[in-house]
Amino acid sequence: MFSITHFSKANTLVTFSALLSLVLLSLQVFAQQTPYEEPFFSMVNHKEPMQQGDNSHRAKRIEAISETLLGAKYEDGSLGEGAHGVYDTDPLIRFDVFDCTTYVEAVVAGAMSQSKATFEKNLKQLRYKNGQVEFIYRNHFPSLDWIPNNQDKLTDITHLVAPDDVQLAQATIDKPSWYKNMKANRLKCESEHSLSCKQRLAQLQQEGRHFQPENSTIAYVPLSAIYLKEDKLKESKSKEGESKDVNGNSINHRILDRIPSGSVISMVRPNWNIKKWIGTNMNVSHQSIAIRKGNRLYLRHASQTHKHVIDEDFITYFSKYLDNSSLKGFNVLVLKDRQY
Template identity: 55%
Template sequence: MLVIFLSPVVADTVLDTANLNAANLDAVNRARFYDVIDTSRYDMAPASAAMTHKIDALSYALMGAEYVGGRVGEGQLAKYDKDPLSRFDVFDCTTYVETILAGALSVSSAEFESNLQQIRYQNGHVDFVSRNHFPSVDWFRNNQDKLMDITPEVAKGRAAVAKAVIDKSAWYQHLGSDVIHCDSDLSDSCQILLEQLHSEGDVFRAEPAFLPYVPLTALYDGEDNQPNMALLDRIPSGSVISMVRPNWALKDYIGTNMNVSHQALAIRKEGVLFLRHASQRYKKVIDENFAEYFAQYSPASSLKGFNVHVLRH
């Protein structure tokens, strides 16, 4: 039997955070999130069921949090990005997923920061260059000990493979002063630091990245374009869902193409599958019906499908 005890602050309501300032909101959300970790109890439950319930509870605790991109870094002592290592007042799509996974892997809240660093950085080494910036060649590859790709099993013979050449060196050359938060973009110190950041990319070579995905043509079957319920049933609640745009043409903007544009969690509620994610469109963490979310993309869209990963137990 699985038993999860949540304190009243989490179980009774999702806090209305609109009137809290950033520092208070970070503290309140962090406390609520840590409370889920520290008050979760598992008795005689299969590991997979326990993890599913824990991911649901942790991700629900942060519902409504604001979407803001690029607000985490390596902390005040960092050379380049001095944003906080973790924060709970705002998220982008990947930092939200990373936060939930780190919490799910934590037996106590004391383990959270270390687990987050292990997910976000290669070998847990906190450094801008070691950060898993690219899903296809960093994030999935460096977390193979924690995550397992089950996309082929979900697709049942209909999986496709996305390919993009990831050019990290060119990406570094496109990084601007906003990354290092200069007081004055034209200052000598800012320009020197930016040149040093650009040079960090010299060690990298462009490399092909391959990622399996479930095509949207497999998600919607027949002339009436109804969702394939058997396929949806094969997606476990608690899965990491990555939206795949094969060879996404971003080279002119950021220096490299990519395969992944967005990340979310699959959460099943009363038999219906939802995407729980930090939404750039709605500017907050929300639930959206899984099938309806993908139905909005036409065949002409660059979004062609999704990848599915689950935590290893």
């Protein structure tokens, strides 16, 4: 017979075991937390009184929020629709790794928010068309999806930055072909050769039927307007605002000075010819945040080259793409007043 004494001892052991498990689980969760999340939300929650149209406040807020993520690791394709996602079950929100766009999204959503709850809501609105969290509604292509679908939050000021030099990039974004080119590694199956993985991949590839190839345009400041050649120098000979970079290129600071700190900078490659690899051409290859430190302009971004979030001198960064590069310029967006 099982006595009351035996039951009490057993119950005590079960209770102790349960408590120990909870403690160990808590320690494990704490160990997995990143050093970025707490300071990030500390800045998100920090709200100062401001006036409508106070651009300096907007810039300082974005500068402070983006700075908390400096050093975070770069990892491409690290975010998805969460555990209940049909195709991409990577976390919806994480702070240990970013790619270029998810870093920009985190910073912009943070600047728009007052708490963790509003951050999640705003992040969904930025990343997905109408905030609908599904793979097919994710803003995959900056010039076709991300920028047009966020016009209510962000204003394109490229034409104000370089009114006499702005150009348009055009590309046909072929989403049906892009979906058809999806590979099993996109799904992160336990076994890419399993029947279930093959079925999910076939289903994902068929999602392209919801779309048609679409023409996409994006305004950009050409690098030729920043790094001036002899003919441009002669045209602006009587004007101030040029200097030399480390490579001896003449720099047009009049344009750079019009880029507000905290702007979203998208690197533009007009009709970027990568269809044979991913199924479609594109217009945008990278995204970042413009940051001013004193009189110098920097790009704060999740760098694939450096493998973490880093600040790079704006002039030095783009000077690498002057010779025989498909990168021709950059687009400039600013957060609208009512969004923060």
